[in-house]
Amino acid sequence: MPTLCLVFILLFAGSARADTPAPGEAPVPFLWRQFVPSSSTVEAAFQLRTPQFILYQNGTLIYRGSPADRPSYRQVVLTPQELGAFLFSLQQRFHFSGITPERLARELPYIQRPKTPPQKDANGVVIWMGVFNPPRTLRMSLADLKAHDGQPRNAPAWEALNGLNRFLEGYRHPRAQPFIPDQVELAIHPLPPRLASSAASAARWPLPDVSLRALLGRKSEAFQTLTGESARTAYRLLADHPVVTDGGTVYYVWVRPLLLP
Numbered sequence: 001m002p003t004l005c006l007v008f009i010l011l012f013a014g015s016a017r018a019d020t021p022a023p024g025e026a027p028v029p030f031l032w033r034q035f036v037p038s039s040s041t042v043e044a045a046f047q048l049r050t051p052q053f054i055l056y057q058n059g060t061l062i063y064r065g066s067p068a069d070r071p072s073y074r075q076v077v078l079t080p081q082e083l084g085a086f087l088f089s090l091q092q093r094f095h096f097s098g099i100t101p102e103r104l105a106r107e108l109p110y111i112q113r114p115k116t117p118p119q120k121d122a123n124g125v126v127i128w129m130g131v132f133n134p135p136r137t138l139r140m141s142l143a144d145l146k147a148h149d150g151q152p153r154n155a156p157a158w159e160a161l162n163g164l165n166r167f168l169e170g171y172r173h174p175r176a177q178p179f180i181p182d183q184v185e186l187a188i189h190p191l192p193p194r195l196a197s198s199a200a201s202a203a204r205w206p207l208p209d210v211s212l213r214a215l216l217g218r219k220s221e222a223f224q225t226l227t228g229e230s231a232r233t234a235y236r237l238l239a240d241h242p243v244v245t246d247g248g249t250v251y252y253v254w255v256r257p258l259l260l261p
Contacts, residue, residue: 026261027057027060028056028057028058028130028261029055029056030055030056030057030087030130031053031129031130031131032051032053032127032128032260033051033052033053033127033128033165033169034051034127035048035123035124035125036048036125038123043187046187046254047256050064050256050258050259051259052168052169053168053169058077059078059079059080060077061077061086062074062179063173072178073178074172074173074176074177074178075176075177076176076177087131094167095156095157095160096129096131096160097132098160099129099160099161099164100136103157104138104161107155108144110155111144111147111154123141123142125139125140125165126138127164127168140161145158146162179257180232181235181257181258181259182227182228182232183225183226183227183257183258184225184226184255185223185224185256186225186226186255187221187223187255188215188216188224188252188253189216189253190220190251191243198243199245201243202241203237203241203244205245205251206233206234206237207233210224210230210234212244212246212247212251213249234255238254238255239255
């Protein structure tokens with residue numbers, strides 16, 4: 001029996017968990033999508049290390065919203081029935097189980113024919129499918145995805161993958177609520193000269209047990225992972241106010257949620 005069908009049966013039988021993981025237990029991903037730019041600002045590259053869409057086995061679904069300059073994330077928890085229906089809809093719309101690295105490789109010559117005009121889009125996408133055993137990691141350039149246009153008969157898997165990518169990229173859910181992560185990564189910098197005027201309105205760093213001065217020292221950049229309430233407190237502040245003051249010094253701090261185990 002195909003693995004995907006078995007997953008549906010387990011979900012509808014109630015074997016899949018739709019509750020919150022036990023303390024200290026990381027949720028297990030089912031499916032995630034990450035945009036990989038060919039070039040970007042350092043801050044944007046840091047932010048884009050977090051998948052922009054992720055679905056977990058327990059039904060938790062998190063996706064990145066807007067605005068692009070200060071990205072926010074939203075979350076919804078699907079019931080086992082909703083989770084099963086969601087996966088089934090992917091199969092119905094995009095022939096989900098048929099999108100494999102091997103099939104994409106066989107079809108690649110058809111979307112890279114000599115007559116095909118060269119593509120300029122060097123951005124890429126990674127889609128990870130943990131629904132299957134073993135999991136599938138699909139890495140492709142957006143140029144290759146676009147090259148399938150007009151050739152659905154020769155490259156049906158690329159056609160399906162392009163549709164899946166667009167669906168995940170624009171996914172929204174009416175019940176979604178703002179997501180506050182319990183695990184984040186900070187990137188700490190001295191305040192750059194271009195933001196000197198923001199120093200006067202810098203927010204006060206809210207975590208007395210996490211010293212930005214000690215973390216940065218004399219370095220030009222430092223990273224720190226926070227968990228639990230510290231992560232939630234830092235995220236609430238930094239998502240909208242990246243300029244903060246600690247110990248009389250002003251810092252520029254980026255934050256991103258850590259969504260992968």
